[in-house]
Structures are given as C-alpha cells and as structure tokens.
Amino acid sequence: MAKAEDQAARLARLAREVRERAEAHDLAADGAGASDAHHHPAEAATDADARERELQAHLRLREEEERLLRLAEAAGRGEYGVCVDCGDAIPDARLQIVPDAERCVACQEAASRGHRR
Ligand SMILES: [Zn+2]
Numbered sequence: 001m002a003k004a005e006d007q008a009a010r011l012a013r014l015a016r017e018v019r020e021r022a023e024a025h026d027l028a029a030d031g032a033g034a035s036d037a038h039h040h041p042a043e044a045a046t047d048a049d050a051r052e053r054e055l056q057a058h059l060r061l062r063e064e065e066e067r068l069l070r071l072a073e074a075a076g077r078g079e080y081g082v083c084v085d086c087g088d089a090i091p092d093a094r095l096q097i098v099p100d101a102e103r104c105v106a107c108q109e110a111a112s113r114g115h116r117r
Contacts, residue, residue, distance in 0.1 A: 007095075008075035014099055015068035022061035025054055067100050083107050 074080045081090045085107035094101055103111060 004075050004078045004080070007080050008072045011068050011072035011075055011080070011099060015065050015072060018061050018065040018068060022058055022065065025058045025061065064100075071100055085111070 071080055081092070081095055082088070083090055083104040084102045086104060088104055090101055090104050094105060101108070
C-alpha cells in the first residue's frame with residue numbers, strides 16, 4: 001500500500017496536468033479566433049462547431065481536475081483507495097490504472113449491473 005502523502009502528491013500532480021491541458025485548450029481556441037480575419041459564413045459555422053467541441057472538452061477537463069483535487073484531499077486524510085460501497089481497500093494496481101476509481105472491481109461491476117436493471 002502506497003503512503004497517503006505519495007498518493008496525495010500523485011493525485012495533485014494529475015490534477016495539475018489536467019488543468020494545464022485545459023489551459024492549452026483555451027490558448028488554441030484564442031489563436032484560431034485571432035487568425036480568422038476573413039469571414040465566410042460556412043467557415044463561421046465550422047468555427048462555432050469547433051468552439052462548441054472545445055468548450056465541452058474544456059468542461060470535461062475541469063470536472064476531471066476537480067475530482068482529482070477532491071481525491072487528493074481524501075488521500076491527505078488517509079481516505080483514498082477505499083471502496084465507497086464495501087469499504088475494502090482498492091488494490092494499488094487498479095488505482096495505478098484508474099486513479100479516480102471510487103469502487104473495487106467487484107462493486108464497480110455490481111454498480112454497472114444495477115444501472116441496467
Ligand atoms: Zn467494493
């Protein structure tokens with residue numbers, strides 16, 4: 001089991017990386033707007049679509065950052081890596097692959113099945 005401080009540091013780093021990706025999205029969107037001096041209606045529509053997709057991607061990254069920051073706090077309290085359903089420790093191997101896992105594999109599968117019922 002990794003130390004709580006290590007887990008908190010890793011999650012904080014992941015959150016920072018996600019925020020940097022979100023900020024890179026912002027810059028890309030601004031650059032596209034500034035270079036768009038000549039406006040054809042068709043291009044404007046494409047721009048609007050691209051901007052909408054950028055915005056959605058940006059919002060997803062922001063949500064991911066917030067989730068990772070919450071998990072970093074939980075790790076600081078020694079509450080990270082515990083299944084929210086059964087309270088068992090989530091294996092480190094799973095947390096390496098899915099840092100924001102909230103459930104152990106068994107409970108995650110049970111939860112997915114539950115949604116379909
Ligand atoms: Zn569980």
